Amino acid sequence: MRLSRIITLIHGVVLWSLTTIHGQINYEESLAGSHPLPDPLRFEDGTAVGSAVEWTGRRRHELLRLFEDCVYGVFPPRPRMQDFRIVRRIPNALDGLETRLDIALWISPDGESPVLRFTAWLPADADGPVPAFAGVHLFDTSRDFPSPAVGITSESAQGEKALWAGMETGRAILRQGFALISLDIDALAPDGEKRYRTGALSQLRAQTALEAGRPESGALGVWAWGLARVVDYAETDPHLDGRKVIAMGHSRMGKAALWAAANDQRIAMVISNNSGCGGAALSRRNFGESPAHICRVFPYWFSSRFSDYSPHPETLPVDQHQLLALTAPRPVYVASASEDRWADPKGEYLSLFHAQPVYHLLGVKSQLPQEWEPVAHAHQGPLGYHLRNGAHNLTTTDWKHFLNFASGYFRP
Ligand code: GCU
Numbered sequence: 001m002r003l004s005r006i007i008t009l010i011h012g013v014v015l016w017s018l019t020t021i022h023g024q025i026n027y028e029e030s031l032a033g034s035h036p037l038p039d040p041l042r043f044e045d046g047t048a049v050g051s052a053v054e055w056t057g058r059r060r061h062e063l064l065r066l067f068e069d070c071v072y073g074v075f076p077p078r079p080r081m082q083d084f085r086i087v088r089r090i091p092n093a094l095d096g097l098e099t100r101l102d103i104a105l106w107i108s109p110d111g112e113s114p115v116l117r118f119t120a121w122l123p124a125d126a127d128g129p130v131p132a133f134a135g136v137h138l139f140d141t142s143r144d145f146p147s148p149a150v151g152i153t154s155e156s157a158q159g160e161k162a163l164w165a166g167m168e169t170g171r172a173i174l175r176q177g178f179a180l181i182s183l184d185i186d187a188l189a190p191d192g193e194k195r196y197r198t199g200a201l202s203q204l205r206a207q208t209a210l211e212a213g214r215p216e217s218g219a220l221g222v223w224a225w226g227l228a229r230v231v232d233y234a235e236t237d238p239h240l241d242g243r244k245v246i247a248m249g250h251s252r253m254g255k256a257a258l259w260a261a262a263n264d265q266r267i268a269m270v271i272s273n274n275s276g277c278g279g280a281a282l283s284r285r286n287f288g289e290s291p292a293h294i295c296r297v298f299p300y301w302f303s304s305r306f307s308d309y310s311p312h313p314e315t316l317p318v319d320q321h322q323l324l325a326l327t328a329p330r331p332v333y334v335a336s337a338s339e340d341r342w343a344d345p346k347g348e349y350l351s352l353f354h355a356q357p358v359y360h361l362l363g364v365k366s367q368l369p370q371e372w373e374p375v376a377h378a379h380q381g382p383l384g385y386h387l388r389n390g391a392h393n394l395t396t397t398d399w400k401h402f403l404n405f406a407s408g409y410f411r412p
Contacts, residue, residue: 131244276343333384
């Protein structure tokens with residue numbers, strides 16, 4: 001059986017069980033609804049945002065706070081103390097193509113366990129500091145080679161051929177002069193309702209009290225915080241260019257990458273692959289996974305208040321196009337897959353489309369077409385999008401587009 005067929009089948013079974021447990025999920029475009037979207041360029045009191053200064057100085061903060069309160073919880077602060085240590089270094093790995101570093105971050109002087117572990121693959125022959133793709137669980141760090149095109153959770157179902165493709169993709173990325181960085185989630189925030197607080201959040205809580213009445217970060221926010229810490233690290237490592245860190249992620253980690261870029265303006269570019277509900281997809285569209293479904297199955301990814309709104313997403317004061325707009329004027333890329341209806345590819349595209357007014361205000365001339373259907377090719381900027389044929393996955397084809405897009409901005 002072909003690989004893509006196997007992936008489609010597995011995804012189909014998961015979706016079938018979710019539908020059975022949680023009731024009907026809409027896949028009819030005519031029933032997707034047409035709730036008006038909140039305007040990124042209007043303050044909450046109804047007045048218009050008239051200038052770039054008003055956006056950057058006030059509206060941006062207003063929106064960030066609304067996203068914290070209503071969707072993701074308060075973005076955890078930068079720790080008072082950070083001790084990054086290289087715990088393993090393998091020079092000349094991958095036939096001399098790269099150097100592998102395993103890095104850990106401690107944030108308290110009393111020897112508690114690290115709050116973050118990540119692996120960096122640096123191109124061996126780079127002349128100066130290089131740009132980097134950084135993602136949570138971007139590839140399997142237990143292997144000796146990076147295999148970023150292989151969906152980690154379904155890796156065993158994909159076999160050697162896919163692993164080989166992933167490894168070739170890793171080589172291609174390094175050869176083009178980009179570093180690859182993958183964050184492990186176990187120290188940071190394990191992906192489970194009872195465990196996600198056991199990592200960074202528990203140590204951060206001991207350091208800084210949450211402002212009264214505000215909701216704590218869910219797991220997505222802690223993963224996103226990890227990406228911000230990687231930028232801290234990149235600013236100190238002379239092999240990496242801290243001004244060219246690209247946050248990227250697939251699926252739930254695509255949601256985290258978007259939230260990271262919204263909060264940390266040092267992140268130079270963000271790429272979300274098949275990120276769906278709570279990521280790039282509009283919450284107000286009734287198509288595929290809805291906020292109500294995601295809050296039932298993964299409530300701990302979000303602020304506890306998200307579930308107050310989730311039965312009626314049209315009551316949310318924000319929607320996800322405003323999340324993408326929070327990255328402006330930095331480049332953002334959204335990728336969808338044609339069979340990934342659960343993630344609502346059209347909703348992902350419309351979100352990007354409706355983020356444009358903020359980019360325009362900040363002087364970025366993006367002209368995406370309003371129609372989504374004919375988009376069979378990639379839009380390579382300034383806002384990037386492609387709709388790949390096939391199922392929910394991060395593939396070599398996706399990476400080719402991402403590499404093209406990133407090279408246009410950051411050719412090393
Ligand atoms: C589930 C979840 C999605 C998420 C995906 C993933 O399908 O409902 O919201 O994006 O898992 O992360 O693989």
